[in-house]
Amino acid sequence: MSTNTQRKTPTFVKDVMWPQVDIVDGKTTVEQALADMKYKKTKVLLVEKSHDHDEYGVVLIADIASKVIAKDRALDRVNIYEIMNKPAMSVHPDMDIRYCAELLTHFNLSRCPVLDNGKVVGVISLTSIVFNGLRIA
Incomplete structure (x- = not known):
């Protein structure tokens, strides 16, 4: 009986994330934000930091x-x-x-920003993980 000891190469967030990110100022009205979301066909907006020691909002x-x-x-x-x-x-x-999916589901999130050295580089969603992250042999 042979066993398969070969490990699968993991799929990373960067492989399935959406690289276009919509970032708005916190003072944007909901009306303006909705118009932007509808035009760009997105369900999430990131809110810009208001100063260097601030954090992003969503x-x-x-x-x-x-x-x-x-x-x-x-x-x-x-x-x-x-x-x-x-x-x-x-x-x-x-x-x-796999860890990203566990984290998102643990906190009941559908998506979150992807940060590299404090800079937003994309958005990851459970949908993109499920549909784009599976490698079927």
Whole structure:
């Protein structure tokens, strides 16, 4: 009986992440942010750091639905910084997607930014991990 001792080469976050990142200023209104999201066909916006020692924020479609629309707040009177989640959990581009998937599901996240040396280089989602990260032999 032979055993297969060959290890699979891991797939990394950088292999399946989305490299285009939409970063907005925290003072952007939800109305402006939604227009941007619709135009770019994205479900996530990163919120720029306000100073060097700050952290990135993140706003998802679900945040807009629950914190603005469900509460009947005016889209043009709410700023993104009021509804963002901060600090945004992030992962490194060289993280194995198995660990990334575990991290995202543990914290009930659908996506998060990918940071390399403090700079945003992409966004990773469970969808991209599942559809693009599987290597079928």
